[in-house]
Amino acid sequence: MKFSNYDTEGFYDELFDENNLPRPGAELLIDKIESLPANDLMHKQRSAETALLQLGNTFAVYGSEEGTEKILPFDVIPRIIDNKDWREIELGLQQRIYAMNKFIDDIYHDRKILKDKVVPEDLIMTCAAYRKQCEGLNPPKSIWCHVTGTDLIRDKDGRFYVLEDNMRCPSGVSYVLENRQVLKRTFPQVFADSGVRPVDEYPNNLLATLENLAPESIAEPKIGVLTPGMYNSAYFEHSFLAQQMGVELVEGQDLVVSDGFVYMRTTKGLQRIDVIYRRLDDDFMDPKAFRADSMLGVPGIMDVYRSGRVAMANAPGTGIADDKAVYAYVPKIIKYYMDEDAILPNVPTFICREDKARAHVLENLDKLVVKAANESGGYGMMIGPHASKEEREKFAQLIQENPRNYIAQPTISLSRVPTIVDDHFEGRHVDLRPYILYGEEIYVMPGGLTRVALKKGSLVVNSSQGGGTKDTWVTDRDSEGDDNPSPSPLPPVDSQSQSQTSIPGDTTGGPYA
Amino acid sequence: MLSRVASSVYWMTRYIERAENIARFITVNLNLTLDFPAEATRQWQPIVMATGDHLLFEKKYGNDYSAKNVIHFLALDPAYGNSILSSLRAARENARSVREIISSEMWEQVNRYYLELKDASTTDYASRNPHKFFKIITMRGHMFTGLLYSTMSHGEAFQFALTGLLLERADKTSRILDVKYFMLLPRAGEVNTPYDSIQWAAVLKSASALEMYRKRFHRIIPKQVCDFLIFDSEFPRSIRYCLKKGELALHKISGTPVGTVSNPAERSLGRLCADLDYSDIDETIDMGMHEYLDDLQTKVNTVGGHIHNAFFKVITSPANGGTSQ
Numbered sequence: 001m002k003f004s005n006y007d008t009e010g011f012y013d014e015l016f017d018e019n020n021l022p023r024p025g026a027e028l029l030i031d032k033i034e035s036l037p038a039n040d041l042m043h044k045q046r047s048a049e050t051a052l053l054q055l056g057n058t059f060a061v062y063g064s065e066e067g068t069e070k071i072l073p074f075d076v077i078p079r080i081i082d083n084k085d086w087r088e089i090e091l092g093l094q095q096r097i098y099a100m101n102k103f104i105d106d107i108y109h110d111r112k113i114l115k116d117k118v119v120p121e122d123l124i125m126t127c128a129a130y131r132k133q134c135e136g137l138n139p140p141k142s143i144w145c146h147v148t149g150t151d152l153i154r155d156k157d158g159r160f161y162v163l164e165d166n167m168r169c170p171s172g173v174s175y176v177l178e179n180r181q182v183l184k185r186t187f188p189q190v191f192a193d194s195g196v197r198p199v200d201e202y203p204n205n206l207l208a209t210l211e212n213l214a215p216e217s218i219a220e221p222k223i224g225v226l227t228p229g230m231y232n233s234a235y236f237e238h239s240f241l242a243q244q245m246g247v248e249l250v251e252g253q254d255l256v257v258s259d260g261f262v263y264m265r266t267t268k269g270l271q272r273i274d275v276i277y278r279r280l281d282d283d284f285m286d287p288k289a290f291r292a293d294s295m296l297g298v299p300g301i302m303d304v305y306r307s308g309r310v311a312m313a314n315a316p317g318t319g320i321a322d323d324k325a326v327y328a329y330v331p332k333i334i335k336y337y338m339d340e341d342a343i344l345p346n347v348p349t350f351i352c353r354e355d356k357a358r359a360h361v362l363e364n365l366d367k368l369v370v371k372a373a374n375e376s377g378g379y380g381m382m383i384g385p386h387a388s389k390e391e392r393e394k395f396a397q398l399i400q401e402n403p404r405n406y407i408a409q410p411t412i413s414l415s416r417v418p419t420i421v422d423d424h425f426e427g428r429h430v431d432l433r434p435y436i437l438y439g440e441e442i443y444v445m446p447g448g449l450t451r452v453a454l455k456k457g458s459l460v461v462n463s464s465q466g467g468g469t470k471d472t473w474v475t476d477r478d479s480e481g482d483d484n485p486s487p488s489p490l491p492p493v494d495s496q497s498q499s500q501t502s503i504p505g506d507t508t509g510g511p512y513a
Numbered sequence: 514m515l516s517r518v519a520s521s522v523y524w525m526t527r528y529i530e531r532a533e534n535i536a537r538f539i540t541v542n543l544n545l546t547l548d549f550p551a552e553a554t555r556q557w558q559p560i561v562m563a564t565g566d567h568l569l570f571e572k573k574y575g576n577d578y579s580a581k582n583v584i585h586f587l588a589l590d591p592a593y594g595n596s597i598l599s600s601l602r603a604a605r606e607n608a609r610s611v612r613e614i615i616s617s618e619m620w621e622q623v624n625r626y627y628l629e630l631k632d633a634s635t636t637d638y639a640s641r642n643p644h645k646f647f648k649i650i651t652m653r654g655h656m657f658t659g660l661l662y663s664t665m666s667h668g669e670a671f672q673f674a675l676t677g678l679l680l681e682r683a684d685k686t687s688r689i690l691d692v693k694y695f696m697l698l699p700r701a702g703e704v705n706t707p708y709d710s711i712q713w714a715a716v717l718k719s720a721s722a723l724e725m726y727r728k729r730f731h732r733i734i735p736k737q738v739c740d741f742l743i744f745d746s747e748f749p750r751s752i753r754y755c756l757k758k759g760e761l762a763l764h765k766i767s768g769t770p771v772g773t774v775s776n777p778a779e780r781s782l783g784r785l786c787a788d789l790d791y792s793d794i795d796e797t798i799d800m801g802m803h804e805y806l807d808d809l810q811t812k813v814n815t816v817g818g819h820i821h822n823a824f825f826k827v828i829t830s831p832a833n834g835g836t837s838q
Binding site for chain 1: 617624
């Protein structure tokens with residue numbers, strides 16, 4: 001398969017510049033792909049899919065018969081980010097997470113930022129994710145958002161923007177780790193020569209982040225990942241992370257509150273648990289504190305949490321930072337707590353509760369993207385330029401009925417990456433979700449999940465809406481000063497020759513085929 | 514360890530072992546058809562009889578006990594809860610719920626095993642190449658057990674896995690012997706004919722026991738075949754061997770020496786092992802082989818119930834619905 005007919009069509013392309021020439025960091029990869037024998041790339045693509053299916057990183061397709069399990073679609077052409085761009089992302093995210101954590105802590109305590117009228121008080125008080133139960137709560141070391149997956153996009157101008165903050169239970173990091181395992185085997189030589197920064201230390205760092213929460217007095221804290229259960233669509237990730245960290249994977253039914261502590265039910269009786277990485281929404285955590293009908297949580301756990309006898313990541317109540325109307329204030333929030341300008345810009349946002357903004361939105365529905373403030377996963381949104389007249393009318397009505405719940409943004413033409421479509425390459429739009437851990441310091445995983453909208457022209461990358469994933473390479477080379485790149489000296493051939501062969505055992509059939 | 518996890522690990526290996534042993538059942542007949550091609554068709558009914566699920570079979574296929582129907586029913590029928598496919602589905606669901614406990618190699622093996630079998634169930638591969646098909650299934654089971662031994666720490670979870678595997682294997686060896694009983698029924702006059710000894714050889718082969726048996730007894734004599742498969746102290750599929758190793762695993766879980774009793778599961782399994790230690794093949798034949806095996810299966814079930822009560826009872830999860838035999 002060749003790139004000779006590949007056309008960036010005027011979009012920002014992550015691998016090719018505006019003259020359809022490979023970007024410096026992508027040259028090795030493009031050369032490699034161009035040099036492959038016919039059909040070899042398709043073979044690599046199929047082998048990668050088989051490997052992912054065998055790893056079992058599948059999600060169940062709801063509402064269909066047993067056995068319709070699928071892997072998240074995966075495209076073997078990686079997305080490459082050079083070091084200079086990455087440094088800005090890393091610093092920008094560290095700044096943003098630090099400020100947002102301050103913000104959450106302030107909101108549940110003194111509310112200085114509201115009193116100083118930087119953020120309108122009623123905006124927070126009407127936020128669906130505000131948890132009254134968290135008022136006055138003091139999580140260990142005042143850290144609320146231990147794990148964040150922030151969604152970034154790159155616009156036509158080549159700049160990265162923050163699109164969404166996910167501070168509740170962001171998922172997808174297991175795909176990053178497994179995609180990387182598979183891609184290392186797909187392009188071993190290019191991988192080694194491109195200086196791709198590793199992502200594998202994530203589970204260790206996550207464990208350290210969790211251990212950081214345990215009371216000092218406990219030498220070997222007992223840690224668990226709390227999952228809603230094996231029928232949850234992210235179950236693979238829950239068990240994968242527990243396995244990688246070597247900690248218990250627990251369900252609500254495995255835990256019980258007794259005399260002020262949380263215990264696990266074990267074959268040898270009850271055993272105390274000290275830190276819980278919970279992958280269960282606030283609402284389901286504790287039927288005594290939140291939704292009474294929840295069967296998934298642990299009755300009474302919030303009381304133990306409040307008394308400091310169990311730690312949780314993330315803390316309950318962090319959802320206020322995910323509200324898309326609050327999002328619009330993040331640059332001001334950063335300025336307020338840090339006295340710095342935001343390094344990573346927001347996408348310009350119209351908050352429909354403000355009369356002037358709302359009027360503008362209603363007049364320009366055909367140009368804007370409208371989003372419900374409290375939804376995620378690509379639900380509750382309308383992309384104006386792609387929407388029908390009926391959809392626009394429906395959203396106009398929704399906005400007028402409940403302006404608090406809607407925001408609008410200009411339609412950003414997300415950057416694209418070449419993607420295999422049948423027997424050739426076409427550009428497909430992507431976003432980027434790096435994962436950030438807030439422990440002793442703030443760690444940004446180098447890379448993250450690149451989600452790709454596989455439908456031609458689509459801007460919606462969510463897996464529930466026909467999205468797939470790609471591996472994300474952060475290379476340690478800079479694009480600047482590399483205008484005339486001479487490939488870095490290759491190591492002696494003999495030491496590398498074995499890794500150049502194709503994947504061992506990558507059969508696509510089976511003994512029964 | 515978590516009770517839920519202990520239960521899933523235990524059932525995971527039970528279901529894997531069950532799947533493998535259904536294949537062994539079927540190979541009794543496949544082995545026979547190699548020696549007596551003409552006998553092939555009339556021998557499929559006893560196989561289904563020995564499972565105890567013949568009524569379910571007849572509901573679906575009537576009285577047509579053809580090789581094709583029986584193989585499909587026992588191996589690939591997704592609606593029949595004890596088919597190989599169903600057993601593997603249950604094994605995989607249990608494995609999925611304990612993925613962070615088992616090694617990734619074990620998970621990949623059971624996952625791949627199931628996916629391949631599911632693919633095969635949509636083709637006629639099994640009835641076209643039954644020998645190869647069931648050989649692959651048996652080897653897949655061995656691969657899983659090998660991975661269990663060599664990639665998972667031999668701690669508490671492993672001992673639960675081992676207990677499940679050994680109890681299931683003991684039960685299934687008794688049922689492989691029972692297949693022979695059901696074959697004999699229609700034609701008592703053939704006892705001690707060459708045909709009879711070939712049938713017994715087929716039973717031994719199905720339990721992968723022919724060579725090991727010959728080392729000990731040389732000639733194939735029905736009574737000694739039964740002795741070997743029930744009482745042999747060294748053959749890893751004999752009922753006594755499985756139960757005694759199972760007893761050891763249970764005591765490793767509780768951390769107490771064999772010979773003492775710290776829970777009802779240890780008591781009932783210890784008693785069963787003592788029965789086997791202090792009885793012999795003559796006593797068994799006096800009691801009636803089928804009756805003896807029936808009674809033994811009931812006792813193994815009782816041990817399973819006691820294990821459930823002692824370790825898993827706090828939890829009931831949908832993945833462990835298969836407590837029935």
